[in-house]
Amino acid sequence: MSENLINLLLGLMDGRVIHFILPNETSKPTIKELTPKTNNINTSALRIIKAADFYCIPSENGSVNIWTSNGEQLQKYKVLELKDKDEYRGHWEVLSIAADENYLYTGGPKGLIELWDIHNEFEKVDEFSVNNNPIRGLFVNDHMVFFGAGEANFKVLAKKERDEIYDESFPWAKYRIHNMIMNENFFCIALTGRVFSYTYNNQNLKVEKHAAFANTHNKVKGMCMYHNLCYSAAWDGKLLAWNILSKNPNPILGVQMGSLESVYVDDNFLYAGGHHGEFVILEKGKKVQVKDRHAFGSPIKTIRPYS
DSSP states (O other): OOSSSEEEEEEETTSOEEEEEEOSTTSOOEEEEOSOOOOOTTSOOSOOEEETTEEEEEOSSSEEEEEEEOSSSEEEEEEEEOTTGGGSSSOOOOOOEEEOSSEEEEEOTTSEEEEEETTTTTEEEEEEEOOSSOEEEEEEOSSEEEEEETTTEEEEEETTTOOEEEEEEOOTTTOOEEEEEEOSSEEEEEETTEEEEEEEETTTTEEEEEEEEEOOSSOEEEEEEETTEEEEEETTSEEEEEETTTOOSSOSEEEEOSOEEEEEEOSSEEEEEETTSEEEEEEOSSSOEEEEEEEOSSOEEEEEEOO
16 A cells, blocks of 8 residues: 555656655645657557556557656557557557456457467467457456447456357447446446446356446546446546445436546545646545646546556
């Protein structure tokens, strides 16, 4: 556990990874730029996945940049190029990325999931096709692979055999997949106007729909979970949260902000990353209040704990 009150990494569209540290309530934050500002689609920081001693940072243009720490900053180690990225119309934002103890998993624009060996210089070791459509979200645990494909298909596969465990196709004219998130107990999908939650059992490889929650119809750009709470950050500035256990369809938290890209919650605070570069720290409680704001001048695409 961090000895600092706040110890986070922020991934910015302009390529920077920011280490944001606040030792205690009375101190001023320390802000370190671990990667340079590039304003290049090949080095934008859309996600930050920690795998062994590496930081895997996907870009807007179908590549994943692998970084290592050299002390004060991150140093480029390797670039992974996803298959089919050049055949996809426009830029392929690599938002579907996950890791376990051995492999980095990436989801591509034509339904292909690729595996890269973390312990062998990220050499590609496998691939498997799950759909003909783009992979919209990707998560793995020790037993299962969870992913969204196309506009409105959610599937779960057994990790070893890759047998289908769960398959749900939403009416795409009504629901379209925006984002997804999981923790050790629940899996949540944000679709147009709804968040659906699921439970899963690793022993019997079973996935079941748990509850449905009312959400904004606008694009959900960021999601996170805190125990049994699911948080959603949308393009229209709505920051919402639901208690998954209660199954109450209405949000237990509703905050209106500027256009949002990311959200994260820890034991102390709620954090929101804005499209125009605002990083907002909010006090948790019945009445959410702004504790502090910082401007970084570029969309804050992801927020995660430093480790």
